Amino acid sequence: GQQVMQIPQYQHVQEGEDFTTYCNSSTTLSNIQWYKQRPGGHPVFLIQLVKSGEVKKQKRLTFQFGEAKKNSSLHITATQTTDVGTYFCAGPAGGSYIPTFGRGTSLIVHP
Amino acid sequence: DAGVTQSPTHLIKTRGQQVTLRCSPKSGHDTVSWYQQALGQGPQFIFQYYEEEERQRGNFPDRFSGHQFPNYSSELNVNALLLGDSALYLCASSPMAGRNTIYFGEGSWLTVV
Numbered sequence: 001g002q003q004v005m006q007i008p009q010y011q012h013v014q015e016g017e018d019f020t021t022y023c024n025s026s027t028t029l030s031n032i033q034w035y036k037q038r039p040g041g042h043p044v045f046l047i048q049l050v051k052s053g054e055v056k057k058q059k060r061l062t063f064q065f066g067e068a069k070k071n072s073s074l075h076i077t078a079t080q081t082t083d084v085g086t087y088f089c090a091g092p093a094g095g096s097y098i099p100t101f102g103r104g105t106s107l108i109v110h111p
Numbered sequence: 112d113a114g115v116t117q118s119p120t121h122l123i124k125t126r127g128q129q130v131t132l133r134c135s136p137k138s139g140h141d142t143v144s145w146y147q148q149a150l151g152q153g154p155q156f157i158f159q160y161y162e163e164e165e166r167q168r169g170n171f172p173d174r175f176s177g178h179q180f181p182n183y184s185s186e187l188n189v190n191a192l193l194l195g196d197s198a199l200y201l202c203a204s205s206p207m208a209g210r211n212t213i214y215f216g217e218g219s220w221l222t223v224v
Contacts, residue, residue, distance in 0.1 A: 001170075004153075033212070042201060042215045043154065088153050098144070098167055099213070101153030 002027045002093040006102035014110050019079050021105035023072045023089035032065050032072040032091040033099055043088060079109045113138060115216035117202050123222045124192050132187040132219045136204030143185040144213065145177060146201040154201055154215075160185050161207065192223045 003026040013019050023032065031050045035043035047056055049065035049072065056063045062075045072089055086106045090099035116135045124130050136143050142161045146154035156169035160179035179185045183204075189196055199220055203213040 035215075042199075042217045045212060045214060048212055090153070096167070098156050098159065098169075101155070103151070103153050 002100050004089060004091060004100045004102040006087075006089060006105050008105055009103065010106045010108065012108045012110065013079050015081060016078050019076045019083070019107055021074050021087050021089075021107075023074075023102055025070045025091055025093065025100075027093040028069050029091035029093055030069075030097075032069075032089055034063060034072075034074055035088045035090065035101075036085050037088065037104070038085045041085075076107075079107070081109050081111055083107055084109050115140075115202055115204050115214055117200075117216040117219050119219055120217065121220045121222075123224060125224055126192055126194060128192050128223075129188065129190045130192060130221060132189075132200050132202075132221075133184065134186070134202030134204075134216060135184045136202075137214050140204035140206050140214070141183050142205045142207055143179060143183065144203045144205070145185070145187045146203060146215075147171070147196075148199040148201055148218070150198075157187070189221075194223050197221060197223045 005024050007022050033048045034046040037043045052069050053067045054065040060077045064073045086104040088101050088104045090101040092099050115137050118133045144159040145157040148154045157171050158168040159166050163179045174190045176188045199218045201218045202216045205213045
């Protein structure tokens with residue numbers, strides 16, 4: 001079945017440093033979604049990318065969807081303590097519209 | 112505009128017992144999905160309900176069952192609870208028109224002892 005992998009599993013950064021998490025799918029995705037889950041909270045939808053090679057920005061966050069629609073990345077510039085949480089990518093493969101989630105990357109920001 | 116609401120927020124059950132979790136979707140949404148999120152893992156899809164029918168199911172045993180009511184709210188039932196069923200159970204709703212974008216509730220934390 002489809003597998004979605006994320007690396008790294010954990011990332012410690014000093015406040016102000018940049019952060020990147022990578023997402024790779026074993027199959028081609030129709031779209032890729034990113035979610036953020038704060039400690040003790042629930043996943044909150046951030047963005048959806050649909051087109052091959054698409055790049056979208058939300059303030060300090062930059063999301064990319066690979067040309068082959070099998071990988072994606074999330075880059076945060078100049079991290080802040082409010083960025084702490086686990087970032088999940090998720091995407092449906094094939095004819096399904098049910099997104100498969102990766103295990104997430106937990107971001108820890110040290111002030 | 113109320114978001115996705117779930118109840119109860121926390122509960123403790125004993126092995127072998129049964130549990131029912133409840134979910135009300137976001138206003139305007141008619142599709143409800145249930146996910147299980149174990150500690151340190153991403154959400155795992157259990158099943159999805161639309162028009163009061165189960166439309167898709169993930170890799171979960173028959174002990175996991177559900178229901179959707181005419182007002183679009185939903186229940187998740189788990190029978191013969193195992194220790195490994197301890198997890199955060201998330202309900203997510205979406206509008207069929209934009210069914211790829213889902214909104215999660217705050218979840219129900221289930222502990223099986």
